[in-house]
Amino acid sequence: MDRNQLMKWIKTPTKMAHKYSLNAVYFCTGCGIIEVPPTITTRWDAERFGVVATATPRHANLFLITGYVSVKTLRAIIRTYEQMPEPKYTVGFGSCTINGGMYWDSYNTINQLDKYIPVDGYIAGCMPRPEAIFIAVTHLWTLIDKDMADGYKRYRKNYGAYRANQEMVLGELEWPPLFPTEIHTNTGEGETDATAATPTMTEREKDDELA
Amino acid sequence: MTSSLSTRLDATFKGVELGSGDDDRLAVSIPREAVVPVLTFLKEEGYDYLQLISCVDWIDRGEFELVYLLSFYTEDEVGGDGGKQDVLLKTTVPREQASAPTAIGVFAIAEPHEREIHELYGIHFEGHPRLTPLLLDRDYEIPPFRKDFDTKQYVADVFDRVPPVEEEG
Numbered sequence: 024m025d026r027n028q029l030m031k032w033i034k035t036p037t038k039m040a041h042k043y044s045l046n047a048v049y050f051c052t053g054c055g056i057i058e059v060p061p062t063i064t065t066r067w068d069a070e071r072f073g074v075v076a077t078a079t080p081r082h083a084n085l086f087l088i089t090g091y092v093s094v095k096t097l098r099a100i101i102r103t104y105e106q107m108p109e110p111k112y113t114v115g116f117g118s119c120t121i122n123g124g125m126y127w128d129s130y131n132t133i134n135q136l137d138k139y140i141p142v143d144g145y146i147a148g149c150m151p152r153p154e155a156i157f158i159a160v161t162h163l164w165t166l167i168d169k170d171m172a173d174g175y176k177r178y179r180k181n182y183g184a185y186r187a188n189q190e191m192v193l194g195e196l197e198w199p200p201l202f203p204t205e206i207h208t209n210t211g212e213g214e215t216d217a218t219a220a221t222p223t224m225t226e227r228e229k230d231d232e233l234a
Numbered sequence: 235m236t237s238s239l240s241t242r243l244d245a246t247f248k249g250v251e252l253g254s255g256d257d258d259r260l261a262v263s264i265p266r267e268a269v270v271p272v273l274t275f276l277k278e279e280g281y282d283y284l285q286l287i288s289c290v291d292w293i294d295r296g297e298f299e300l301v302y303l304l305s306f307y308t309e310d311e312v313g314g315d316g317g318k319q320d321v322l323l324k325t326t327v328p329r330e331q332a333s334a335p336t337a338i339g340v341f342a343i344a345e346p347h348e349r350e351i352h353e354l355y356g357i358h359f360e361g362h363p364r365l366t367p368l369l370l371d372r373d374y375e376i377p378p379f380r381k382d383f384d385t386k387q388y389v390a391d392v393f394d395r396v397p398p399v400e401e402e403g
Contacts, residue, residue, distance in 0.1 A: 123393075139396075
């Protein structure tokens with residue numbers, strides 16, 4: 024064990040445990056998944072970094088969205104993401120998750136993934152090499168250390184806005200809302216409800232206006 | 235043998251046009267009504283494998299072109315010379331109220347191909363048992379593979395319209 028990290032282990036054991044046991048849900052979207060089998064097997068051996076592929080989202084805390092996301096896949100992604108226990112981290116893999124990539128004008132691929140589920144980080148490239156996954160993992164460690172990998176908290180907080188966006192593309196969803204949706208809404212007309220529900224929001228918004 | 239096949243096709247069916255193929259493929263254009271009889275004829279000739287049905291949208295001509303690519307598994311039975319050509323069977327369908335007879339009665343494998351063409355081009359196949367969605371999850375006013383489907387406009391209207399979720403830094 025790295026002796027320099029001993030104090031971290033004593034002070035924040037949960038964070039350290041989360042960092043070094045990233046269980047990636049083995050969910051294949053698009054072409055990027057072709058990089059994942061060599062990454063998790065002997066050639067690059069992601070287990071050196073504590074990354075293991077799991078078969079079910081209920082055992083996973085890392086979600087790699089590997090490649091373009093079609094509308095049909097988005098439905099599965101949301102269901103998978105909502106089944107994962109917290110804390111959970113999402114990494115968009117490849118340029119398609121950032122802005123659509125080469126499928127930016129397709130009739131059937133959503134372009135920006137972070138409109139529908141929160142994303143903690145992106146790996147740019149088409150395709151990124153397996154080494155890029157490890158760079159992303161080490162970045163994710165830093166983010167977890169600094170409490171910046173908070174996508175699951177943002178999802179809980181802005182669930183109304185995320186759910187509204189999901190319904191804009193997928194139509195009516197056949198599963199019930201995961202969280203109460205009225206806490207924060209993305210559109211302007213929901214402002215009054217939001218302020219009534221959480222007074223702290225108004226203070227923050229005032230700060231934003233002053234700034 | 236191939237030349238005799240084309241002559242026999244010409245003699246048996248009306249309106250058969252022999253197009254310019256290449257060494258490997260014989261291109262044949264037929265009217266829409268003759269699709270099923272010609273497919274049956276070719277199947278009896280030994281073309282037992284419908285590789286694919288493709289569709290081309292010739293929007294300037296105002297018609298779709300359906301392309302049936304016929305091939306065979308056994309070389310001995312077809313022609314016997316081992317150098318048999320595949321057959322590209324082409325037919326045209328008007329873009330307005332596009333419909334074509336189904337080929338399922340001759341080749342059962344035509345079912346998913348025709349379903350896909352129905353979904354992506356909006357061609358109705360008469361006699362097809364289930365023209366339900368195969369690949370797409372959404373409804374489109376214009377089937378998305380038609381040339382007058384404006385993908386960029388569609389992306390702007392549907393996906394770019396979705397607002398980003400406000401995030402506090």
